[in-house]
Amino acid sequence: MPATLSLPIIDLSSPNRLSSANSIRQACIEYGFFYLVNHGVDTEFMRRVFDHSAKFFSLPLQHKMDLARKEYRGYTPLYAETLDPTSLSKGDPKESYYIGSVADTTSVQLNQWPSEELLPNWRPTLESLFLKLLATGKELLSLIALSLHLDENYFEKIGALDKPAAFLRLLHYAGELGSHEQMYGASPHSDYGMVTLLVTNGVPGLQICKEKFKQPQVWEDVHHVEGALIVNIGDLMERWTNCLYRSTLHRVMPTGKERYSVAFFMDPPPNCVVECFESCCSESSPPRFPPIRSGDYLNERFRVTYGSERDLKCSIQSKNQGCT
Ligand SMILES: O=C(O)CCC(=O)C(=O)O
């Protein structure tokens, strides 16, 4: 039986920012995960988001496939991706919908949206969620900068927040318990970018493994805290901090109950160079990773997880009809 964790709870609105920054530091060193409360996205609004999400995923497959993922935006059907590229399973039993930035002028038109007739109010609700989570994420990153003994505007200064390459992902896990080779809802993985903000509909399943290189792996349940966001550190933040902050392995186990979640991935823009923060290295602890452009790092990770766009079409066809 996995143990249940008591992750730290950080109050984003606390006037004592230094104390919050210290708690974030401890949480990121120990777990790479924490809860965030008073974050500005209210529970009633999230309830509406989950209603909209359920309406989308209950559309007939053909309607969803009309919005099949292109340029990493749109619908990804069941089994089309595995978050663990080393896994031999046929793919994770979840479907998802990706929305890229709604806040800058160049890539905003790449997003795909169901029509207003099909799903009234869907687009404005999701756009609003994107902007709310972006504001929350920026506020949180100023506390993360403080927690690393950096100026609170540090991420802005190094260009990490210029048109951040943020993605919103709606997820739907079918309620069935999978067969043996599909034992995961989402297979074990770490997130790629700076930070992820996660909201679930309260159905359990999320687990973390703190020591990713230790065998056997020990998995612990992340329980639901009503109204709190779950925050986790991504791989680029781990590189920036020279592994001081952990990008923790996590997965979703099926429980037999239908589950919905929304993940907001905050990544630096493609040209931002990610190299060890001065406050995280020293002569005795030199940088473990060479500098890398965020775009180069993320593209490679996406390529391994999702393959090319042709692969997506192919894998969908082969599951539904057979691949040509
Ligand atoms: O659905 C969840 O609770 C987690 C999803 C997740 O880890 C991801 O999409 O990266």
Ligand SMILES: [Fe+2]
């Ligand atoms: Fe994740």
